Amino acid sequence: MMDERQTVANALSKALPDLSTEEILNKIERPKDEKNGDYAFPTFFLAKTLHKAPQLIAKDLVAKVDQEGFEKVVVAGPYINFYLDKQAVAATILQTILQDPENYGGQNIGHLANVAIDLSSPNIAKPMGMGHLRSTVIGNAIANILAKVGFNPIRINHLGDWGTQFGKLMAAYEMWGDEEAVKKDPINTLQKYYVRINTEADEHPEYADAGRKWFKKLEDGDPEARRLWKWFRAASLSRFMKIYQMLDIHFDSYNGEAFYNDKMPEIDQLLADKGLLQESRGAKIVDLSQYNLNPALITKSDGSSLYMTRDLAAALFRKRMYGFAQALYVVGAEQRNHFDQLKAVLAEMGFTWSKQIHYIPFGLMSLNGKKMSTRKGNIVQLEDVLNDSIKLARQQIAEKNPTLANADEVAKQVGVGAVIFHDLKNERTNSIDFKLADVVKFEGETGPYVQYAHARAESILRKAGQPDLKNVAIHLNGDEAWGIIKRLGQFGEVIERAAAEYDPSLIGKYALSLAKDFNQYYAHNRILVDDEGRESRLALVQAVSDVLKSALALLGVKAPDEM
Numbered sequence: 134m135m136d137e138r139q140t141v142a143n144a145l146s147k148a149l150p151d152l153s154t155e156e157i158l159n160k161i162e163r164p165k166d167e168k169n170g171d172y173a174f175p176t177f178f179l180a181k182t183l184h185k186a187p188q189l190i191a192k193d194l195v196a197k198v199d200q201e202g203f204e205k206v207v208v209a210g211p212y213i214n215f216y217l218d219k220q221a222v223a224a225t226i227l228q229t230i231l232q233d234p235e236n237y238g239g240q241n242i243g244h245l246a247n248v249a250i251d252l253s254s255p256n257i258a259k260p261m262g263m264g265h266l267r268s269t270v271i272g273n274a275i276a277n278i279l280a281k282v283g284f285n286p287i288r289i290n291h292l293g294d295w296g297t298q299f300g301k302l303m304a305a306y307e308m309w310g311d312e313e314a315v316k317k318d319p320i321n322t323l324q325k326y327y328v329r330i331n332t333e334a335d336e337h338p339e340y341a342d343a344g345r346k347w348f349k350k351l352e353d354g355d356p357e358a359r360r361l362w363k364w365f366r367a368a369s370l371s372r373f374m375k376i377y378q379m380l381d382i383h384f385d386s387y388n389g390e391a392f393y394n395d396k397m398p399e400i401d402q403l404l405a406d407k408g409l410l411q412e413s414r415g416a417k418i419v420d421l422s423q424y425n426l427n428p429a430l431i432t433k434s435d436g437s438s439l440y441m442t443r444d445l446a447a448a449l450f451r452k453r454m455y456g457f458a459q460a461l462y463v464v465g466a467e468q469r470n471h472f473d474q475l476k477a478v479l480a481e482m483g484f485t486w487s488k489q490i491h492y493i494p495f496g497l498m499s500l501n502g503k504k505m506s507t508r509k510g511n512i513v514q515l516e517d518v519l520n521d522s523i524k525l526a527r528q529q530i531a532e533k534n535p536t537l538a539n540a541d542e543v544a545k546q547v548g549v550g551a552v553i554f555h556d557l558k559n560e561r562t563n564s565i566d567f568k569l570a571d572v573v574k575f576e577g578e579t580g581p582y583v584q585y586a587h588a589r590a591e592s593i594l595r596k597a598g599q600p601d602l603k604n605v606a607i608h609l610n611g612d613e614a615w616g617i618i619k620r621l622g623q624f625g626e627v628i629e630r631a632a633a634e635y636d637p638s639l640i641g642k643y644a645l646s647l648a649k650d651f652n653q654y655y656a657h658n659r660i661l662v663d664d665e666g667r668e669s670r671l672a673l674v675q676a677v678s679d680v681l682k683s684a685l686a687l688l689g690v691k692a693p694d695e696m
């Protein structure tokens with residue numbers, strides 16, 4: 134619930150003048166069983182100083198407690214139990230929401246400090262797969278959540294637009310490339326070449342060499358290599374943009390790996406100055422044995438740079454550019470070692486801000502139980518998944534609401550929202566399986582279920598003629614309403630935790646619970662019946678609608694008014 138802990142502490146502070154509010158606050162508990170009230174204050178810890186039995190202390194104390202704002206305050210053995218005045222709490226929570234729905238649940242913990250968030254970061258010349266979907270939607274939701282608690286998120290798409298895979302791709306293009314085919318369908322055609330060179334590499338060891346040579350050419354600025362690179366990059370990016378548009382996700386920067394080309398010599402220099410570089414079979418490495426990590430490879434024996442080198446340059450660039458208070462990297466769990474190394478090398482370089490770097494891993498996404506890998510080509514394309522999901526949503530809308538006016542637009546919001554929600558309701562680090570039919574269901578733990586609850590609330594408000602409820606006096610009765618009120622009151626706390634733990638699933642689970650509470654309330658209460666409670670019930674419906682919409686917005690999911 135809204136944190137009424139402070140109200141409880143205030144009520145106690147007059148009776149306990151020797152204790153600070155802080156000390157009192159720390160002792161206040163929330164009973165597991167609601168029968169014991171909304172809050173409880175144990176007295177054991179006072180027994181020593183007061184030389185009295187806790188039971189007696191509780192009895193004496195309760196007489197001095199300020200009862201204002203509580204339904205009752207009673208002694209239960211060594212505890213004092215506080216029962217909130219439900220009417221008063223309901224009125225406060227609903228009015229707070231209705232007065233300023235957009236800001237409800239937000240606060241200013243961040244003081245607008247910059248948080249650099251590395252997210253999405255797909256690899257050019259490959260289709261964007263489900264793994265990058267996870268990074269994209271988790272990173273975007275974390276950015277939204279951090280903004281809600283007062284930080285300034287900076288979304289950075291660290292495109293995989295450099296690296297040895299480009300060498301391979303160019304070598305493949307040199308052998309089998311068909312310019313027309315690439316122009317027509319760049320990503321799929323390039324992907325075909327890439328898969329072919331990888332699958333045939335076992336029989337043709339010379340392919341690996343050709344790839345390395347091409348990458349070296351690229352790093353040395355060879356015009357043909359540069360031309361191919363530019364072309365592949367632009368063609369891929371324009372396809373990625375289509376997906377970002379569908380997801381309605383926007384980035385502050387598309388500085389990918391290539392952007393750091395001219396920034397790596399400085400890294401090399403800094404490492405050399407600190408005496409951190411060691412030779413190992415012609416390559417340059419940083420020893421990280423004191424961190425229990427493998428050495429970080431900084432430069433290959435042929436002089437070419439690595440993923441790590443570019444990430445070191447990127448981290449330093451971001452610190453200088455944004456002066457970040459935190460730098461987050463939303464990248465699959467398989468890269469943990471890389472980010473451990475990145476932080477360790479930065480620490481060795483003397484950058485104390487390496488502590489502000491947080492690696493935010495997530496589990497694998499499988500499709501119908503099957504793993505996916507781009508190198509082998511058994512990848513499911515995100516664009517197809519989104520389009521299938523929209524189609525499925527459209528079919529269900531046609532069945533449930535055949536006269537819906539903007540059905541195609543709503544189907545997009547539902548179909549795309551379903552895919553995003555499915556990803557985000559799960560704890561980040563869990564591996565998740567994706568079965569479209571389960572994801573787009575209107576029942577169960579799905580995005581459409583939450584969207585549907587919101588649309589139902591909006592439909593009730595439409596039927597009531599969209600009354601202005603901002604200043605309605607609240608008189609609600611019934612335990613079901615109280616359940617919803619408490620849930621609405623928890624929104625801010627849930628957001629705060631989601632921000633602290635970088636965990637959007639807390640918001641997803643919260644939205645599901647609120648939708649469930651509301652559907653139950655709807656099943657047992659006649660909201661529109663004309664009695665004195667009507668306006669209060671409508672205020673509750675409006676508040677639920679507002680909070681469901683904001684919760685979904687934090688996840689990057691739309692909330693259509695009708696579906």
Ligand code: ARG
Nearest residue numbers: 251254255256291293444464
């Ligand atoms: N492009 C990489 C991949 O797909 C992810 C990049 C993550 N960000 C970073 N700064 N390393 O595996």
